[in-house]
Amino acid sequence: xxxxxxxxxxxxxxxxxxxxxxxxxxxxxxxxxxxxxxxxxxxxxxxxxxxxxxxxxxxxxxxxxxxxxxxxxxxxxxxxxxxxxxxxxxxxxxxxxxxxxxxxxxxxxxxxxxxxxxxxxxxxxxxxxxxxxxxxxxxxxxxxxxxxxxxxxxxxxxxxxxxxxxxxxxxxxxxxxxxxxxxxxxxxxxxxxxxxxxxxxxxxxxxxxxxxxxxxxxxxxxxxxxxxxxxxxxxxxxxxxxxxxxxxxxxxxxxxxxxxxxxxxxxxxxxxxxxxxxxxxxxxxxxxxxxxxxxxxxxxxxxxxxxxxxxxxxxxxxxxxxxxxxxxxxxxxxxx
Amino acid sequence: xxxxxxxxxxxxxxxxxxxxxxxxxxxxxxxxxxxxxxxxxxxxxxxxxxxxxxxxxxxxxxxxxxxxxxxxxxxxxxxxxxxxxxxxxxxxxxxxxxxxxxxxxxxxxxxxxxxxxxxxxxxxxxxxxxxxxxxxxxxxxxxxxxxxxxxxxxxxxxxxxxxxxxxxxxxxxxxxxxxxxxxxxxxx
Numbered sequence: 001x002x003x004x005x006x007x008x009x010x011x012x013x014x015x016x017x018x019x020x021x022x023x024x025x026x027x028x029x030x031x032x033x034x035x036x037x038x039x040x041x042x043x044x045x046x047x048x049x050x051x052x053x054x055x056x057x058x059x060x061x062x063x064x065x066x067x068x069x070x071x072x073x074x075x076x077x078x079x080x081x082x083x084x085x086x087x088x089x090x091x092x093x094x095x096x097x098x099x100x101x102x103x104x105x106x107x108x109x110x111x112x113x114x115x116x117x118x119x120x121x122x123x124x125x126x127x128x129x130x131x132x133x134x135x136x137x138x139x140x141x142x143x144x145x146x147x148x149x150x151x152x153x154x155x156x157x158x159x160x161x162x163x164x165x166x167x168x169x170x171x172x173x174x175x176x177x178x179x180x181x182x183x184x185x186x187x188x189x190x191x192x193x194x195x196x197x198x199x200x201x202x203x204x205x206x207x208x209x210x211x212x213x214x215x216x217x218x219x220x221x222x223x224x225x226x227x228x229x230x231x232x233x234x235x236x237x238x239x240x241x242x243x244x245x246x247x248x249x250x251x252x253x254x255x256x257x258x259x260x261x262x263x264x265x266x267x268x269x270x271x272x273x274x275x276x277x278x279x280x281x282x283x284x285x286x287x288x289x290x291x292x293x294x295x296x297x298x299x300x301x302x303x304x305x306x307x308x309x310x311x312x313x314x315x316x317x318x319x320x321x322x323x324x325x326x327x328x329x330x331x332x333x334x335x336x
Numbered sequence: 337x338x339x340x341x342x343x344x345x346x347x348x349x350x351x352x353x354x355x356x357x358x359x360x361x362x363x364x365x366x367x368x369x370x371x372x373x374x375x376x377x378x379x380x381x382x383x384x385x386x387x388x389x390x391x392x393x394x395x396x397x398x399x400x401x402x403x404x405x406x407x408x409x410x411x412x413x414x415x416x417x418x419x420x421x422x423x424x425x426x427x428x429x430x431x432x433x434x435x436x437x438x439x440x441x442x443x444x445x446x447x448x449x450x451x452x453x454x455x456x457x458x459x460x461x462x463x464x465x466x467x468x469x470x471x472x473x474x475x476x477x478x479x480x481x482x483x484x485x486x487x488x489x490x491x492x493x494x495x496x497x498x499x500x501x502x503x504x505x506x507x508x509x510x511x512x513x514x515x516x517x518x519x520x521x522x523x524x
Contacts, residue, residue, distance in 0.1 A: 062361065065402075071498060080464045
């Protein structure tokens, strides 16, 4: 077992500054930690001053920072439950889900919805499959239905229902046997993708759903407001009626599976995300360039972070390693 | 501020950065080593204009401090491992996660999941946007129509709960997995 020694909060100096309680110090340390992430000059200098004032400050800050870093490798695997897209529950009909989503924002309504969902958990035949960043996994649901999970992805399946899957977060490629009487249904947050004999790719990240179809046909959110997609089409759904259908090159659909990433004007934040999933590290694009479009094909050569460095001129960025992952910054300029 | 300016500012700020490192628990020797690394990096990298230059230098110094401590921790463990495996050479250390570390990781994940589940929904969502999606507080505040300090209160609540859960950090875990090709593991 390998555990890094962490600076616990010392009890010895309890009497040094009796008016400042341990709880108080910890609360301050947490505040600093939150502010520092995007902190400006004044915040850093005030923090340095606070830190030097009392050794307990440094100890408390250390504990908070260590705790925050401890969760880093776990974060890709946690499920952030939201009333509108909690996926461990029996699937209400899509119309009701949208109704729930409409209520989020009204705190009382949302907590009522959360309570309903929490207490209606069935004796579950559902199970989760999660991949670490950089890991791939193939789940065969039946002889002709196969789901390939990209890295940093979490899905829920059902032992009793091989025609059900839910993409909690991340990206997966689906090769689905068509059965008109019993269609394959994929839940993505509050949305449903229903196949009509198909190979398709779905990404669920940053509150956005992206679907791309390589073969056959799918129906997105069947029922009123359904959107049909044929091979060579895709859609981006940002919620709140912001849904766009686009053309996608068929060869690009799920191309990550064979080690290439194909982009036509994709925002850099997405390129960073997908590279991270493929390479197995956390990569983010600095906010100033997150929306910058990128077009081109990246062929993964298996050299991981080494390739990231070599790619940076092509992406017109500089990459920098931070304790919590890699960040892409605009080439030739730097944000703190 | 251009590149030269940043190096010059680093020179001016160096004593303050050294004090910062010592306050963070580094010895004066370690602080010197870390600042030397930062200095080299500033000289080597083609760093463009920086708006908050002092913040940039502090945060860079802090990152180097964390990396330094992490390397130091790993070195100590490797020496311990060396004794444990009774003659195993450095390059032969088994990097695969042991059953035990896997179990610990699973247990840690369950603890974190419970901590997050127990948070009020709004705090949980704000925490996700800040910590997982990396959004700045200001943007979260604008989109939710609340004040930045309200966002901060939600985040503080989440961090209180996480810090109280005392998750342990097995730092090798995060960089152990590499993409080595497709795993065709079938599950049903």
